[in-house]
Amino acid sequence: MLQVESRDGASHVALQGELTIYQAAELAERFLPLLRREEGLVIDLSDVSDMDSSCAQMLMLARRHCQARGHGCALVNHSQPVIDVFETLGLVSWFGDPVVLPGESGPKNRPGMDAGMGGGA
Amino acid sequence: MSMEAALQTYFAEAREMLEDMESRLLEIEHIDAGELPETLNAVFRAAHTVKGSASLFGLDGIVDFTHVVENLLDRMRDGEVAVEEDLISLLLRCQSHITTLVDETETDEQISEDSRRLSQHLIVELGGYLASEDKPADKAGLPTAGEAADDHAEQFPADADDETVDNECWHISLRFGRSSFRDGMDPISFLRFLDGLGTVRQVIILDDWLPDLADYDPESCYLGFEIRYMSQASKKEIEDVFEFIREDSDIHIVAPYSRLSDYIDLINAMGEDSDRRIGEMLIDCGALTESELAKMLAMQAAAEEADQGRRLGEIVSQEDDRLGPVVDAAAQKQTQMREAINRKQKSLRVDADKLDHLINLVGELVTSGAGTFLQAQILGNPELIESMSKLNDLLEEMRDASLKLRMVAIGATFTKFQRVVRDMAADLDKDVDLVITGADTELDKSVVEKIGDPLMHLVRNAVDHGLEPAAERAAAGKPETGTISLNAYHDSGNIVIEVGDDGAGLDADRILAKAREKGMVGEDQQLSRSEIFDFILKPGFSTASQVSNISGRGVGMDVVRRNVIEMRGRTEIDSEPGEGTTIRIILPLTLAIIDGFVVGVGQAAFVVPLDVVQECVEFSEADHEEKDGQSYINLRGNVLPLVNIRQRFAVRGERPKRRSVVVVKADGQSVGLVVDRLMGEFQTVIKPLGPVFAGLSGISGSTIMGNGEVALILDVQGLVQQITRRPQRSATHS
């Protein structure tokens, strides 16, 4: 479901697998405490195979929470299912993170990302 | 499809505006100077709206012409062009022409060559009034006939009070219920489904309801969306996308090209803290422009102000300072807007079919209530009887109230004739005043729709034949100006509409002579005055010695009579030589309910409209005789043809020993209906027959009785006609 690594004053979180309402409670239990760490958040979405609105909503909460406290909260390496969901819900512009569309350069090659993170699951 | 629907709405709206414009123009000659500015303003507004909306649909032919009219009206409003009779006549012709342009656009989707030419011709005439003013700066406002098409856009930005928003997309506001996720309802799914039915142009996700971390429940849905949506689907189809979440969520759908007030309704309906917030969302997703929002907020404020007596400026300045300049402009329009809004709030447009359905249901409710009451009486439980009787009282009140929903004042119909009389008088070179009384008399909408044509015939006839030429009037010592009166009033369950003139009156001798000449009456037959006058409404009878081009249109006055009879009404004529003629149309108050007289034959029940029933007598075989397959009885020395209902409708069952004859009269002919039983009076809600029975002669409808059984309503008119037509020969030598 998720892997966390604290590095350079930020929590690097890799979300993985299916993230739907069935996982929402557990994800909340493991993910939301990270918001209390009072540090920046980098969320890698490359290994998310499915996401529904409930988990997208949790990412919105995270972004808003961090922003209100002056911390960064970056979403990176959106997988195709995540891109689809974000586009449907109007979240691409809500988050405003760069999203790499298929056909352009590989999704794992974003500047500022730790290349080693995605596959660590 | 939605575009087509919007266009239909435009045509209806334009006609309404044009009717208003016409009646205001006709008013102008009769009102005090003090009321003139308001009336001119109303005329201007009507033209302005017709043009403004036409431009949204790209109806250039209407826009180009109406623009010039509007221009002139604007100058009149400012007092730069004086009001005079010829000018009003010209404007009335322009009004007629715009109506033609609208009609042609609707039916042919284009404007005929003739109308184009007339447009140019009228524009030149209008130009005469515009150019005569010494205001060269303003002359630019008048396009010449040829170039009218090009310059209207810059000069007249659409700024009608409640303008249509230039948005070809649907706007959907969605607030998902908290339990949506738990119920398996994911917004993603609905948005994707929506995208299959059309194109989601833009989605804005709202986090306004997403709580802080402490209050957040990961399994609750806090999401809202504003969606700009392009689709050919109907509103129903779009609503159906959300059928499964309708109960727990908040969903609002605004159609393309909606009015600003629809967006106000949306904002009000969403009931959220800040109107400004949802307003911004509307701008963000392209539903409204910034200035449209400003105008809308101003309108909303104006509406509130109307409620609370607060000042517009204060309210809007609280909303947002940025809007200052736009709002100032809007504030000047405040009065106009408030009027528009008030008008909207006072009345509610309801589809006539829906209303008919309601009335139908209420009618059935009343009959089923009567049936239940009957059961209660049989059971003999006093408490039950008491409460049923209370319930029945309420049901009847409800029926009366719902029938009133269909009632409209006849005024609008009457007012149309001002124009007719005015035009005819000019053509015939007569001076005619039209006096209207009882304009606020209400009658059933279906009656109003059908009464127009007969009234038109009567009014034309009165002006043309009723009123003498001015010289003749003067010679008779009457005022040269003739008077046509239109009057309406209620009279014991009927509505009476009178068309009167103060002309020469009907010449009974001449009418009788002509009737004899045409063989419509026997040489020695004695007729009362009113029977003689009746001839002028009969087919094939015309007394006018020369057929003028006005009344003589090949359709006689018999059309009047036929139409009135179709409405189950009758006509009466009063006339005094030298004093004038009054033709009275007497109609039942509503076409949906009649007082019926119920008769039984075998197991079946039939309803005879009570107003045609003359009397009931016992049927005696002794008085009964048959000739040429038609049976008769002798009723107090008169021969009464009979219709045996049992035979006529092939009712099965044994014939009882005692039978009755219901004497009915229609078209001046009495006929006896032979039935088994008389069952008494019964108020009947008429239900039209289904298509299966539509061809059934002698039956005009059906109704449901208190006991739940269906009874057929007899078409007495039709039954009588079948008899009078068939045995013409036998009737004369019997």
Add this chain to the structure above:
Amino acid sequence: MEKTVLIVDDSASLRQLVVLALKGSGFRVVEATDGVDGLAKLDGGRVHLIISDVNMPNMDGLTFLKEVKKRPDTRFTPVIMLTTESAADKKEEGRAAGAKAWVVKPFQPQQMLAAVNKLIQ
């Protein structure tokens, strides 16, 4: 991703109609003849949507629904209940148990496909 729909109804022809409506549009359809059979075929949450009749032998639709809503691996799965117009009281009971989507019998295959698509697309 192919989605799985479970149809629970004792009428074989109705199940056939549903299969017909959904198969052509890329859904996998699993059939069950009553509530008991339906519970057996829930397949540990691999079902994305359930369509269930109300009136069935062995275990009726409402009992089945309540059981589905109790199980952790199916409690958020959308359920479409099939109803006849006359079963209004059942509808109330079903709503209370968490069935929000109702389709009135008889229905056109197209209607069923639309209903399913609204919920899992």
